[in-house]
Structure formats: structure tokens, C-alpha cells
Amino acid sequence: MILETIWFFIWGLLWAIFFMTDGFDFGVGTLYPFLGKSEDDKRAMINSIGPFWDGNEVWLITAGGVTFAAFPKVYAVMFSTLYAPLMLILFALILRGVAFEFRGQIDSPGWKRIWDLCIFIGSFMPAFLFGVVFANIFRGIPFDGQGVYHGNLLMLLNPYGVLGGLLFLLLFLLHGANWLGMKTDGDLNIRVAAVADKIWIALVPTAVLFLIATWFATDLYANYLANPVFFLIILCSVLSIFVVKFYLVKKDYFSAWCASATTIVTCTFFGIAGLFPRMFPSIIDPQYTLTAFNSSSSPLTLKIMLGVVVVFIPIVIAYQMWTYRLFQGKLTEEEMEY
Amino acid sequence: MDPVFLSRLQFAAATMFHFLFVPLTLGLSIIIAYMETRYARTGDKLYLQMTKFWGKIFLINFAVGVVTGITLEFQFGTNWSRYSEFVGDVFGSLLAIEASLAFFLESTFIGIWIFGWKKLSAKAHAAVMWMVAIAGNFSAIWILTANGFMQHPVGYTIRNGRAEMTNFFELLFNKFSILQILHVLPAACILAAFFVMGISAWHLLRKQHIEFFQRSFRIALVFGLAASILTGLTGDLHGTHVAEVQPAKLAAMEAHWETQANAPLILFAIPDEKAGKNIVEFGAIPGLLSFLGYHDFSATVRGINDFPEDERPPVLIPFVSFRVMVGLGTLFIFLTLYGWFRRNKLMESPLYLKIMLFSIPLPYIAIELGWVLAEVGRQPWIVYGLMKTSDAASPVAGYQVLISLVAFIAIYGLLGAVAFYLMAKHAIKGPAVEKP
Secondary structure (H helix, E strand, O other): OOOHHHHHHHHHHHHHHHHHHHHHHHHHHHHHHHHOOHHHHHHHHHHHOOHHHHHHHHHHHHHHHHHHHOHHHHHHHHHHHHHHHHHHHHHHHHHHHHHHHHHHHHHOOOOHHHHHHHHHHHHHHHHHHHHHHHHHHOOEEEEEEOOOEOOOOEEEEEHHHHHHHHHHHHHHHHHHHHHHHHHOOHHHHHHHHHHHHHHHHHHHHHHHHHHHHHHHHOHHHHHHHHHHHHHHHHHHHHHHHHHHHHHHHHHOOHHHHHHHHHHHHHHHHHHHHHHOOOOEOOOOOOOHHHEOOOEEEEEEEEHHHHHHHHHHHHHHHHHHHHHHHHHHOOOOOHHOOO | EEEEHHHHHHHHHHHHHHHHHEEEEEEEEHHHHHHHHHHHHHOOOHHHHHHHHHHHHHHHHHHHHHHHHHHHHHHHHOHHHHHHHHHHHHHHHHHHHHHHHHHHHHHHHHHHHOOOOOOOOHHHHHHHHHHHHHHHHHHHHHHHHHHHHOOOOOEEEEEOOOEOOOHHHHHOOOHHHHHHHHHHHHHHHHHHHHHHHHHHHHHHHHOOOOOHHHHHHHHHHHHHHHOOOOOOHHHHHHHHHHHHHHHHHHHOOOOOOOOEEOOEEEEEEEEEEEOOOEEEEEEEOOOHHHHHHHHHOOOOOOOOOHHHHHHOOHHHHHHHHHHHHHHHHHHHHHHHHHHOOOOOHHHHHHHHHHHHOOOHHHHHHHHHHHHHHHOOOOOOEEEEEOOOOOOOOOOOHHHHHHHEEEEEEEHHHHHHHHHHHHHHHHHOOOOOOOOO
């Protein structure tokens, strides 16, 4: 019981770290065509996330891998029922990944435009689709006892799903704007500041609406009513959104970025705490729902993997933080070349 | 539309495409790390130029390798959910460990290497490249260990209707995996070495950047010679082990139909899978198959017809793949050995340089066929002796798999074309001339 519970929260934590890290580069990539007026602007935006995006994306691989290792049944049913959106996310990530590398290889506007488009789509689609997918998981997915999906891609785009997608998108956009505020200066920085304000104004009502809609569309709040202490998560989340605004006004983008990181992590845990112990609820019949207790690996595997995660994830965090320190601050002239 | 067949096609396409880029990443990262270390040690600017020139080609290749790798981790869930559920307890752990131990290291440090030229000292920057090289190869080791479980499952028991891990170390030190690792990693080094030698030969034939490319050629040559010999040796060991634990694969790759002692090795044959015999065969060397499989000329080798009909692998594909792979592997040993004796007279050996230029694709063919042999030869099993491939696919609609398969082929085809075009463009352009 305890082992499965620990693993459930590690599972949630890995998703939260993935959204927190890859989230800002998704945000930057989505803002990219709108804020990148000149070639210099574009170069600055790409190079601001250049050293990080690849390492950030591995958190997705790790979240997926850990689902496979610790909850094989969840991995199997989740990934096969969500076949279509996952494939879209994968194709988006593939195009985005090569775009960063290919774009600068040939000096022609047409060539660059193709990869600019790939950077945009490759950042926008995962940001939106992860939101859609997670909102639908909160709501429940139509699958039966055999793990067969009874639905299609469009069914995921129900109002609550789309709202979840919008929420994720706005969170990542704000997170990305804070990052750009921290890394850029001059004219681009002024435009970033203006857009960050607009995103914030759109985010607040979306977040409130999502919290209300969750009451009607899901039963996440059952856990909250049973353990009122969980409401602290929502409180932190809402507070951190206002802290972002506070630092945006002060033009302290590093603190604003830390605050938006907190928002993303607490938002993820808002869902995780509400789901517990469910990992992949079925909307057809609750008896098909996959939980941390009916889908986990054997105790031996859980113990071995716990050892691996407890030792190595802190090491990963340590060297990734070293990378962030190494490339901290505004982009300098010499970081502009590639 | 049969989702199993389509999923197999999709997995084959995604894996083989991924594997077009991975071996070069594995081998070239080591070569570049060596070059950069030489620069950091000696301060010789030519080594720095070499690092940057090969590094640029490396990065194009690396990008495609990384993004296509993400797909593979997810395909087990999307297309092979029955399999994932059945073996996740064992197999999933290896993939998760690969991500947290190796992939993180590789992806984080490659970012530092690309953007950290001015932030780090020459020595530290070279050390970062070593991290990339080690992490990449380490990552391959975990993946091959996972594949080793599919080939020869150990360290598990069947409990609660699935395979559950009983002994992690048995899984880790699976003899099959270790032999595969010792065979595949040097094979990747051969590919990288021939890649560097081939491109160097192109410039040497044109008598440009002579010092630069002679030095590159020689580094790759030493590397390629050692790797070619090692790959051959471990290939033999690996083959003997396959004979022991996967007798059906051995029979298929040798088109050996009837069980017999003192079994001959057939050099050439046209197998007929329906009739259960070879239509044409010649070049039978008596006893050699027994010897290669069991190191004993009189050993009995089981034939394909001796296996239950629903446990027989296809014969033609493994048979041809094996022959071409071994033939090419032997050629690589000869080519690098010959090069070793001509290493100080490269400029006077235009024919050899020309051969090396046109040899660039050969290790690609050999290494892909090696995988085809390993995977097709294992059929009809997805986990040898434990689970059939036909029972392993996800219960998803055939049309979904068809759409994604078509999209994979279109996008991968395009990416592959662009990547190889860009690599060729940089290779032909040659190293940047030192700015005054």
C-alpha cells in the first residue's frame, strides 16, 4: 500500500517537473512567430531555450518510462486509448526538435520559414494537447475492462477538455514570457512585457472557470472534501498566479518565472491529489478504473525502481540546475551566434 | 486492416529509421571526444577545427536520432499494449532506468556542448563531449539489455498472469544482452569510422585540406580496425549463444531444414518456406554449421522442420540478412587492415581512397541487416518462448494505425532526406578556414 502510494506521487511529481521545465520552452516556441520580428529576435528566442529544451524533454520520457515500469497496466491502457492525441504530440515534438537544428543550416528565408512554422506548431500542439488529455483523464476516459477505447479524437475536445487545453496553453505562455523577460533586452523585452500582461489577464478567468468546471465535470473535489488540507494546493496555485503579477509589475522576471513554475507544479498536483488513488479513470464504469493499487508492478520492481529514482533523480536535478546556472542571465553578444 | 501487421510495419519503420542515425551518434561521439581531448591537451588548432567540422555533422545526425527515439519509448504503449502489460514489470524498468541514468545525461550535456564553447575551458568542454559519448553508449547498453530480455528472457517468473521480476542482476547480466552489446557497440564504431574515412577520402582525392583529412582518416582507421576485429570476434560468440538458446533462429539464418549431425554450412541457397526445403543450394561445406554453432564438427543441429509449425520463423529474410552482414563484416576487416599498411601513403593510394568513399553506405546496410536478423529471426515470438507477437498488439482500430504509419513514413522520409542532404552539404563544404 505504502509503496504504491509513494509511486503514485512520484508519478505525479515527474509529470509536474516535465510541465514546469518543458512548459517554458513550449511557451517560448508558441510566442516565437508573434514576438520574433527580426532575425535577431528569432535567434535570441531560440538561443534562450537552446541549451535546455532537449534536457527538459527527457522529463517526458522519464514520466512515460516510470509509468511503464511502476504501473505497466496504466502505461498500456493510457497510451493505447489515447493513441491519436499521443501520435499528434509525438509528431509535433519530432518536427520541433529537428527544426531547432535544421533552421540555421541554410541561409534562405523560405527555408527558415518552414522550420519557424515547425517550431510554432511543435510547441503549440503539445502544450494544448497535454491540457486536453489531462483534463479528459480527470473527467474519465471511455474505455472498457479490456482496455478498449470507445471514442475518437474529437470526443476529447469536449468543453472541459478544451478548457483544460486552454489553461495549459496560457500557463505555458506565461511561463515562457517570464523566461523571455529574463533572457532578453531592448525592444524585444518591451514587447515581451506587454504580452505577458495580456496572457496574465486571460489566464485568471480561465483558471477560475477551470476550478468551477472541475466541480461539475469531474469528482476530483471528493478527495478535497474528505481531506480539506488539500485545499492548500489550490490556495498556493491561486496565490502564485498573483505573485507572478506582482513581480511582472516590478520587472523582476526571475522571480516571476519561479512563481509561474510554482503555479504549474501546484496546478498539476491539484489534479493528482484529486485523482488519488485513481490514475486512469474509466467513464464507462468505475470498476474498470485503473488505480495505483490495481495496476502497479510487483513489490520487488517497485523497490528497485524506488532506489533508482531516489538516487538518480536528485543527481539529474543537480546537473540540470548547474546547466541553468551556467547559462543564467541575459543573452550576451557571444551567445547570439550559433 | 490487421492492426498487428500494421503495428509491426510501423515498429519496423520507426526502429530501422531511428537506427539509421543512432550508430553514427554512438561511434562519432567517441571520435570527436578524442579529437577535442587532443586539442585540449596539445592546443593544436587543427584538432579544434576537426572537432568543429565533425561536430557540425554529428549534431545534424544527433537531432534526428533523438527525436525518433522518443517515438520508440511510446510505441510500446500505443501499439503493443498487451505486451507492455505482460512484461512491464521487467521490461519497463529497463527503459525507465535508461531514461533516468543515460538519456538525461546525454540530452543535458549536448546542450552544454553546443552552447558552452565560451563558457567553459577547453578541457572542461572536451570533458562534456566525453559525457555525451559515454551517456549515449550507456543508453544503448540499457536498450540492448531490454532487447536481450525479449530475445532470451531471464530473471522473471510468471505470476498474476504476467512476467514479474525475480532477480534484477540476472536480468542485468543476461548473457544474451552482454553479447549483443559487445557486438552492436563496436559495429556502431565501424559505421562511424567508415563515415569519417569516406568523407576524408573524398577531400583527399581532391587534394584539399590534406593535413586535416589525413589526420581524421588515420584516427578513424585505428578506431575502425579495432572495431571491425572486435565485431567479428563477438559476432562468433553471439552466434554460438544463439545456437544454444534460440535454435530456431540459427536454423532459419542458415536455411537448415532437417535435423542432422555433422551439419553442413550452405553458402548460397534459395529457401522455399512452404515446401520446407531449399529450391537451389550450393557451396555446402560439411560439418561447418555444427562447428560454428557448437564448436564441434559432429554436433547435431536442429532443422526448421523439427519445430512446431506455429513456432517457425521466416527463413528467407534471416538467411539473406545473415549472409550479407557477415560478408560485409569480413570486408570491413580487410579494408581496414589494408588501410593500416597504407596509412602513411594515403595520398598515393587513390583507388583505395575511392573504395573507402563508396564504402560509406556499407556499414549502414550491415548494421540494419543485423537488427533485421535479430528481430525477424525471433518471430513468431515477441518474447522468445513466452509471448507471441500476434498476442501483443494494442486493441486499437486498424485505420488509426494505418494513418499513423503513413504519417511516419512521410515525415521520416522527409526528415531523412533533409538530414542526409545537410550532412552531405557540410561534408562537401569542408572545414571552415581559420579567420585571420
